[in-house]
Amino acid sequence: MNETPARKRNPVIGLIIVVVASFLLPITLTGSSIAMPGVAGDFHNSLPAGQWIVNAYDLTFASFMLASGSFSDRFGRRRIFLLGSIGFALASYVSALASGIVMLDVTRAVAGLAAAMVLTSGSALLAQLFDGPARTKAFGLFGTAVGVGLAFGPFVAGALSTALGWRAIFLVPAIVSTVVVFLTGFLPESSDPEATTVDWGGVITFSGALATLIYALLEGPELGWSSPLIIASYVACVALLAAFVVVEQRQERPMFDLSLFRRPQFVSLCVAVVAIVLGTTPLLVYLPSYLTAVNGQSTMHVGMDLMMLTVPTVIFPMITGYLLRWIPVRHMVTASTGFIAVGVAGLTVLHPGISNWAALGPYSLVGIGVGVSFGVMDGAAVSSVTPERAGMAAGMFNTMRLAGEAISIAVVGSLLVTFTRSRLDGRLDGFPGPYGHQPQALADALNQGQLSGPAGTVPEASRAAFKAVAANGYTGGLHAALWAMAAFVAAATVLVAVVGARRTARVETTVAVLPEDVAEDVTQADERIPAGALR
Known part of the structure; x- marks a missing residue:
């Protein structure tokens, strides 16, 4: 490992810099939805x-996470952290000043790429700044910062939007990130001398597959699922995924080791984490639009909800x-997805005019499930493989x-607009104006938090009836989407529980037929390695 002589200089300052930079990333994600x-x-x-x-933002963040780690190892962690911080700040400034939706979308993509650079290089820097128990505490604070950013992001973004307008949601992180840029000089530099190449083939094919899939899912309701462009996007996605598999199998140092998917424990944990984000992230993205449109809440009020x-x-x-002192990790993983499944299903209580406290139970269940997963999932994934493959x-x-x-x-957004449109179909024919006979147009507007605008296009005498039809159609679409989300998460819960039980049963069977001293060694090994996964 190549390092600067100042490796141990100012570790606390380095921790503060990385934590502040990481805190901005989830705030930007939830802030964008607000x-x-x-x-x-x-x-x-x-x-x-x-x-x-x-x-x-999320697409480029996901696509370039592994590539950014390769860049950090090869070109230097501090250098990549600095470039990422500069890119994040500049993209956020331009987002705040955007004159149109295309400019805003492009700058959010750039910000996601920069965020991947900041997160991967920042965690690598912490590993160099701290050793032993201090490293554990540093990464605990690092994870807490990300969790706090996610927890209070909607409220911070809502307060900024209510007081200063939506542009402040991007402007304030840009200012803070600028401060981080000037403090980067306090960080030490380090690199991996064995990292001599970048898996460009994997980066291009993986990013392209994600982009074409998400494009098809987002544009499908608008263009039609049988549209040639949508079909071509799905075909391109499959082709790029196949190319990605071929490219990764031929790499000496692949960024994505596909052989890990031969491990049932690792696969089940991946299913669990996908289920958790599917049951949670769309709520943070689409509930603000629902509460704004149907209940007329301010963005600050939505953030507080x-x-x-x-x-x-x-x-x-x-x-x-x-609780891990008494409860096995595999039960914690199962419980986390179970809580989320029940909570998402419970959110079907949402309806026009609902009070804040009426939905407290379902909201809390989802939050508890996510909190439990934060406490065990990453460690479980790493512990489900051999130590040399942990990174x-x-x-x-x-x-x-x-x-x-x-x-x-993308999936839940498509479901939401499709379900809303189907519930509005045939119910707008009696209303004059641009939204009469146009359920698709109204569904699009509702899913962007717009109801007062469309309602203003009909005569005042019909306005209350129009709002009632629109709100009921949107609520019905939301409920259908929530049930679909809950069903997926529930199925994932069953899968995780079944695979975990099989692992435990297999170890117990092995122990039963071995000599006592060997059985004890096997049991201890099972507790050390798979415990983080499914025990």
Whole structure:
């Protein structure tokens, strides 16, 4: 490992710099969803274009996570951290000043790429700054910062949007990131002399497959699922995924070791994390639009409502760490997805005019499930493989998580607009104006938090009836999407539980037929290695 002589200089300052930079990343993700209604009001953009504000960021974040790790190893962790911080700041400034939806979408994609550079190089820097128990505490604070950013991101973004407008959601992180850029000089430099190449083939094919899949999912409701362009996008996705598999199998140092998917424990954990983000991330993205459109809430009010979901994600990782003394990890993983499945199903209580406290139970269940997963999932994924492959497993697991976020936003967004449109079909014919006989147009507007605007296009005498039809159609679409999400997460819960039980049974059978001293060694080994996975 090549390092500067100042490796141990100012470790606390280095920790503060990395933690502050990492704190900005989840705030930007949730903040983008809070900004969607305001952006739609200013730019009058289509629904897919508005969804790309969030998806472009998540897509490039996921696609370049592993590549950024390779860049950090080869070109230097501090250098990549600095470039990522500069890119994040510049992209955020341009987002705040964007004059149209295309510029905003492009800058969000650039910000996601920069965020991947910051997160991967920042974690590598912490590993160089600290050793032993101090490293554990540093990474605990690092994870807490990400969790706090996720928990309070909706509230911070809502407060900024209410007080200063949606552009402040991007401007404030840009200013903070600028400060981080000037403090980067306090960080030491390090690199990996064995990292001599970058897996460009893997980067291009993996990113292309994700991009074409998400494009098809977002544009499908608008263009039609049988549209030649949508079909071509799915074909391109399959072709790029096949090419990705071929490329990775031929790499000496692949960024994505596909052989790990031969391990049932690792596969089940990947399924669990995808289920968790599918049951959670779309809520943070699409509930602000629902609450804004149907209940007429301010963005700050929406942010406060979502804290019922996000605050438990900060508290329960600590509680989970304490409970692990008595409860096996595999039960914790199963419980986390189970809580989320029940909570998402319970959110079907949402309806026009619902009070904040009426949905506290379902919100809390989802938040508890996410908090429990924060406390065990990453360690479980790393412990499900041999120690020498732990770094690869961690990178792949986080890539699956981020890719799952991007895909889940696209899938649930498509379901939501499709279900809403089907419930509005035939119910707008009696209303004059541009939305009469146009359920697709109204569904798009509703899913961007716009109801007062469309309602203003009908005569005042019909306005209340129009709002009732629109709100009921949107609510029905939301409920259908929530049931679909809950079903997927519930199925994943069963899968994780079954695979975990099989692993435990296999170890117990092996122990039963071995001599006592050997059986004891096997049992201890099982507790050390797979415990993080499914024990």
